[in-house]
Amino acid sequence: MQGLRGADVEITLIDRRNFHLFQPLTYQVATGALSPGEIAYPLRALFKARSDVRILQANVDGIDPDNRTVELAAIDDIKPAPVNYDTLVVAAGSAYSYFGHEEWREIAAEVKSLESALAVRSRVLAAFERAELSDDPTIGAAELTFVVVGAGPTGVEMAGQIAELARDTLRHDFRTIDTAQARILLVEATDQVLASFPLSLSRSAVRALERLGVTVLLDHTVTGINHTEVTLRAADGTEARVASRTVIWAAGVTASPLAGQLGELAGDEVDRAGRLTVEPNLTLRGHPEILALGDMVRVRGGDGQAVTYPGVAPVAIQQGRYAARVIRDRLQGHSTRPFHYHDKGNVATIGRRAAVVDLGYLRLSGTLAWLVWLVIHLWYLIGFQNRLLVVIRWQISFVTRGRGARLITTPR
Amino acid sequence: MQGLRGADVEITLIDRRNFHLFQPLTYQVATGALSPGEIAYPLRALFKARSDVRILQANVDGIDPDNRTVELAAIDDIKPAPVNYDTLVVAAGSAYSYFGHEEWREIAAEVKSLESALAVRSRVLAAFERAELSDDPTIGAAELTFVVVGAGPTGVEMAGQIAELARDTLRHDFRTIDTAQARILLVEATDQVLASFPLSLSRSAVRALERLGVTVLLDHTVTGINHTEVTLRAADGTEARVASRTVIWAAGVTASPLAGQLGELAGDEVDRAGRLTVEPNLTLRGHPEILALGDMVRVRGGDGQAVTYPGVAPVAIQQGRYAARVIRDRLQGHSTRPFHYHDKGNVATIGRRAAVVDLGYLRLSGTLAWLVWLVIHLWYLIGFQNRLLVVIRWQISFVTRGRGARLITTPR
Numbered sequence: 149m150q151g152l153r154g155a156d157v158e159i160t161l162i163d164r165r166n167f168h169l170f171q172p173l174t175y176q177v178a179t180g181a182l183s184p185g186e187i188a189y190p191l192r193a194l195f196k197a198r199s200d201v202r203i204l205q206a207n208v209d210g211i212d213p214d215n216r217t218v219e220l221a222a223i224d225d226i227k228p229a230p231v232n233y234d235t236l237v238v239a240a241g242s243a244y245s246y247f248g249h250e251e252w253r254e255i256a257a258e259v260k261s262l263e264s265a266l267a268v269r270s271r272v273l274a275a276f277e278r279a280e281l282s283d284d285p286t287i288g289a290a291e292l293t294f295v296v297v298g299a300g301p302t303g304v305e306m307a308g309q310i311a312e313l314a315r316d317t318l319r320h321d322f323r324t325i326d327t328a329q330a331r332i333l334l335v336e337a338t339d340q341v342l343a344s345f346p347l348s349l350s351r352s353a354v355r356a357l358e359r360l361g362v363t364v365l366l367d368h369t370v371t372g373i374n375h376t377e378v379t380l381r382a383a384d385g386t387e388a389r390v391a392s393r394t395v396i397w398a399a400g401v402t403a404s405p406l407a408g409q410l411g412e413l414a415g416d417e418v419d420r421a422g423r424l425t426v427e428p429n430l431t432l433r434g435h436p437e438i439l440a441l442g443d444m445v446r447v448r449g450g451d452g453q454a455v456t457y458p459g460v461a462p463v464a465i466q467q468g469r470y471a472a473r474v475i476r477d478r479l480q481g482h483s484t485r486p487f488h489y490h491d492k493g494n495v496a497t498i499g500r501r502a503a504v505v506d507l508g509y510l511r512l513s514g515t516l517a518w519l520v521w522l523v524i525h526l527w528y529l530i531g532f533q534n535r536l537l538v539v540i541r542w543q544i545s546f547v548t549r550g551r552g553a554r555l556i557t558t559p560r
Numbered sequence: 561m562q563g564l565r566g567a568d569v570e571i572t573l574i575d576r577r578n579f580h581l582f583q584p585l586t587y588q589v590a591t592g593a594l595s596p597g598e599i600a601y602p603l604r605a606l607f608k609a610r611s612d613v614r615i616l617q618a619n620v621d622g623i624d625p626d627n628r629t630v631e632l633a634a635i636d637d638i639k640p641a642p643v644n645y646d647t648l649v650v651a652a653g654s655a656y657s658y659f660g661h662e663e664w665r666e667i668a669a670e671v672k673s674l675e676s677a678l679a680v681r682s683r684v685l686a687a688f689e690r691a692e693l694s695d696d697p698t699i700g701a702a703e704l705t706f707v708v709v710g711a712g713p714t715g716v717e718m719a720g721q722i723a724e725l726a727r728d729t730l731r732h733d734f735r736t737i738d739t740a741q742a743r744i745l746l747v748e749a750t751d752q753v754l755a756s757f758p759l760s761l762s763r764s765a766v767r768a769l770e771r772l773g774v775t776v777l778l779d780h781t782v783t784g785i786n787h788t789e790v791t792l793r794a795a796d797g798t799e800a801r802v803a804s805r806t807v808i809w810a811a812g813v814t815a816s817p818l819a820g821q822l823g824e825l826a827g828d829e830v831d832r833a834g835r836l837t838v839e840p841n842l843t844l845r846g847h848p849e850i851l852a853l854g855d856m857v858r859v860r861g862g863d864g865q866a867v868t869y870p871g872v873a874p875v876a877i878q879q880g881r882y883a884a885r886v887i888r889d890r891l892q893g894h895s896t897r898p899f900h901y902h903d904k905g906n907v908a909t910i911g912r913r914a915a916v917v918d919l920g921y922l923r924l925s926g927t928l929a930w931l932v933w934l935v936i937h938l939w940y941l942i943g944f945q946n947r948l949l950v951v952i953r954w955q956i957s958f959v960t961r962g963r964g965a966r967l968i969t970t971p972r
Contacts, residue, residue: 166689166968185595185965192733193962202735205689205968220693228693262969277578277617281632281640321604323614533956533964537949544945550605552945553597556578556617557674 149201151472156479159201160231162218166191166205169262170529172461173538175302178259178268179309180317180554181545186537188262189530204228208406211236213413213435235478237471238440240404242459244397245421252373256397259302268396270556272310275394276318277556279325290391292330295378297370298399299336300343301460301496304353306396307334308499311360316500316549332362333390335380337369337399342496342504344458349504352513356502370399401459403444410440419446425454428486429474430467439474441467447487457489461528466490497521500546561613563884568891571613572643574630578603578617581674582941584873585950587714590677591684591721592729592966593957598949600674601942616640620818623648625825625847647890649883650852652816654871656809657833664785668809671714680808682968684722687806688730689968691737702803704742707790709782710811711748712755713872713908716765718808719746720911723772728912728961744774745802747792749781749811754908754916756870761916764925768914782811813871815856822852831858837866840898841886842879851886853879859899869901873940878902909933912958 152159167188176182195201206228207221217230244260246252257268272294279291292314296307314330321327334341334357340350341357341364354364365380371387372379378390403422411417411424414433418424424432425446432438443459457463470487477484493507495517503517512520522542529535545551564571579600588594607613618640619633629642656672658664669680684706691703704726708719726742733739746753746769752762753769753776766776777792783799784791790802815834823829823836826845830836836844837858844850855871869875882899889896905919907929915929924932934954941947957963 166685166966183595183597184969185597185967188967189964190966192730193964193966196732199735204693205686206693223690223693226690226694226696226699229695262967266969273578274617278635278638281616281618281635282638283641284638287638318604320608323611531964533953533962536952540948540952541945550945552601552605552943554578554602554605555597555600555674557596557678 149195149198149468149472151469152200152475153198155472155476157200157475159198160233161191161195161201161203162206162208162220162231163191163203164205164207167262168194168530170534171260172525173529174262174265175259175305175309177262177553178265178306179272179313180269180551181309182538182541183553184262184266186534186541187529189534194530204231208240211238211406211409211413211438213438216437234437235475236438238406238410238438238444239442239464239468240406240444242401242403242422242443245400245402246397247400249373252397255373255375256297256395258397259306266557268306269554271394272313273554273556276314276322276325276327276330278393280322286391288325289329289331290376290393292325292327293333293390293392294330294394294396295333295335295390295392296396296398297335298397299334299341299364299366300398303334303336303396303398304341304357304496304498306398307332307362308357308360308497308502310396311357311362312499312549313551313554315361317551317554328361330361333365333392334362335365335368335370335378337367339366341366344494345496345504345506346511349506349511349513353496353498353504356498356513360499360502401443407440407444410438413438419454419456423456429484430471430487431474439471441471450486458494460494462492463489495521495524500549561607561610561880561884563881564612564887565610567884567888569612569887571610572645573603573607573613573615574618574620574632574643575603575615576617576619579674580606580942582946583672584937585941586674586677587671587717587721589674589965590671590680590718591725592681592963593721594950594953595965596674596678598946598953599941601946606942616643620652623650623818623821623825623850625850628849646849647887648850650818650822650850650856651854651876651880652818652856654813654815654834654855657812657814658809659812661785664809667785667787668709668807670809671718678969680718681966683806684725685966685968688726688734688737688739688742690805692734698803700737701741702788702805704737704739705745705802705804706742706806706808707745707747707802707804708808708810709747710809711746711753711776711778712810715746715748715808715810716753716769716908716910718810719744719774720769720772720909720914722808723769723774724911724961725963725966727773729963729966740773742773745777745804746774747777747780747782747790749779751778753778756906757908757916757918758923761918761923761925765908765910765916768910768925772911772914813855819852819856822850825850831866831868835868841896842883842899843886851883853883862898870906872906874904875901907933907936912961 170187173187209219209221220228244258275291279288282288314327318327367383368380407424430439442464446454449455474484495505497503501515501518503521505512505517582599585599621631621633632640656670687703691700694700723744726739730739779795780792819836842851854876858866861867886896907917909915913927915933917924917929917932
């Protein structure tokens with residue numbers, strides 16, 4: 149959108165939501181460190197001054213490539229007119245996959261949308277409240293056991309934040325329970341946390357997690373989840389049951405169903421994660437007027453092999469800019485060189501003054517890495533007001549070890 | 561609670577919620593000016609340093625005055641132990657009453673709890689989104705018609721805020737609809753808005769509302785509400801139907817059911833609004849160990865007549881302090897003079913630089929009144945962090961006429 153500023157085009161932005169969510173900080177909403185309004189920005193405010201941009205808040209029902217229209221879902225008795233396009237850019241993202249266990253979805257909470265983050269916040273905080281209310285030490289211990297599944301960036305951040313919540317923020321808040329006794333298990337199927345990082349940084353992340361009191365279980369898979377316990381299988385096949393009432397899901401993702409629809413159009417199969425493969429210039433094979441990007445696609449390389457980029461914000465941002473360039477180049481009759489991802493590095497945070505940064509030529513962990521993480525995330529956060537509010541919240545949290553937004557707002 | 565600091569007592573605070581809500585600013589959450597975390601403060605953070613205070617987040621199932629215990633509702637398989645008391649203070653508040661039309665409750669949204677304010681925010685914002693999506697001008701006009709029922713402080717604030725939202729904040733946000741064409745009707749059954757104010761201030765409030773573009777309908781009652789229209793009856797008995805899809809309810813309130821239970825205990829009937837009558841020292845007749853306060857009670861005066869205080873924060877605050885004094889006096893064997901409400905004045909806001917202030921000896925309206933309103937509300941807002949964040953949000957909103965928190969977060 150930003151890349152098309154001033155181009156001779158009319159843009160219609162269709163989104164289910166009326167706001168842009170800064171996903172890398174969603175986990176801070178889930179643990180009460182930040183408020184929703186601080187990491188989300190109204191789309192209409194963002195494009196207020198752009199008279200070339202029309203915004204429609206709607207769900208997409210389907211794409212009709214023959215008529216070049218997008219069908220929007222009806223809302224009550226309102227049936228929106230189909231939206232015509234000359235060029236269609238699809239960036240519909242992905243959702244968590246429960247590996248075929250759909251029944252886990254309602255038990256194991258995820259941190260993806262703003263609503264899901266708020267639901268996690270309520271569930272994590274309510275577990276402490278229930279433990280304080282309970283007379284039964286067995287129930288109390290289960291309430292104070294948190295299982296985080298998947299040790300990618302989100303899983304690591306959530307485990308670290310819950311540990312800080314229990315050991316720092318809530319430490320003097322309760323009279324009956326000792327929140328420092330909370331157990332936080334981070335379960336990872338592979339032999340490494342933060343698999344996209346070099347092993348040395350991954351190991352310092354494990355040490356930082358353990359310092360915070362997180363139990364890291366590598367080479368463990370989840371084989372069962374119900375409302376009161378989680379079943380784990382170790383690499384040697386032995387199973388263990390953990391009494392826990394709060395499970396956070398941060399394992400695999402699956403692409404938006406629109407990837408499947410576009411895949412059929414191109415006569416291509418989607419991969420196991422539901423991702424569509426697009427041409428080197430992000431267009432759909434046989435449909436150069438359709439571009440797709442973000443973590444719903446893989447990109448065909450020069451050798452014809454599909455390249456899977458990590459499902460992180462920098463990839464999506466660069467692909468969005470690239471799509472704008474393709475459109476501009478076409479208007480001028482030029483062709484565009486294939487998409488090339490410029491990997492600027494990788495950063496993940498574990499907790500207070502604990503993060504890992506991999507810039508290729510430079511690897512950092514600890515306080516310095518954490519400061520790098522802070523600066524990068526503030527830089528990319530949209531909106532001056534949000535930046536200011538987040539800086540203030542972070543400063544106060546750093547000094548007081550408090551979390552001002554720890555509200556239980558979802559009705560039980 | 562604050563009034564019992566240092567007293568030789570042990571306090572158990574039972575609340576359904578884990579936070580204190582600053583109710584006078586809830587309407588700003590409902591219109592996207594503030595974020596929930598800015599007007600709510602975690603109870604446990606508030607009493608962190610008070611080792612004499614134990615907090616239980618639970619619903620009260622009932623009061624057993626013979627055993628002097630409070631029964632708490634079970635949560636899943638957790639059955640909390642009953643809580644013993646020597647002195648019981650009940651401040652359970654009130655809820656909106658739909659005058660016997662319970663079917664209106666799910667249609668006409670209210671601004672009372674934090675969740676209800678968030679639901680109203682989503683509904684008001686979604687109405688503009690749906691109007692933008694709709695091809696049908698009749699549906700579009702109905703989506704842009706907002707009916708606010710009841711012209712007390714909340715009704716006046718909501719009508720004023722929706723008008724500012726439509727005319728200022730969202731003015732350049734849409735491409736198809738003209739948000740300035742939105743109709744905001746404020747319906748009041750009596751012949752005056754802000755009935756607790758002198759007529760001159762009430763009239764300037766009407767003028768301020770009309771300047772913002774609100775249509776004020778005095779002497780009109782609501783006789784029907786459904787999903788697409790509201791039926792209004794004028795004083796002369798004529799009925800009119802208004803096509804509207806967003807109705808905000810800010811009319812009568814009814815006291816918590818606990819008032820009824822306590823009333824039975826005292827052998828007293830509750831009044832039409834469900835309020836219990838307490839003795840001049842806020843105790844329950846025949847049960848000096850039980851005190852009740854806030855907008856769930858009326859207070860017996862020296863002449864035996866029940867006095868109804870306005871359902872505003874200052875009354876509840878003064879009664880809370882008084883209850884603490886009663887408990888302290890008893891510990892020292894003193895009796896306490898009857899509760900006396902010290903009316904410091906009345907303040908209500910309509911919009912940007914528009915408010916009314918009645919201090920008895922001084923009546924203000926316009927910008928000066930608005931500044932008084934600002935200072936008072938910041939003063940009473942709990943928590944340094946929240947005050948700072950609210951000041952920043954307000955400053956930015958004042959300059960930009962924006963509302964940073966206009967997110968639609970409740971799932972449709």
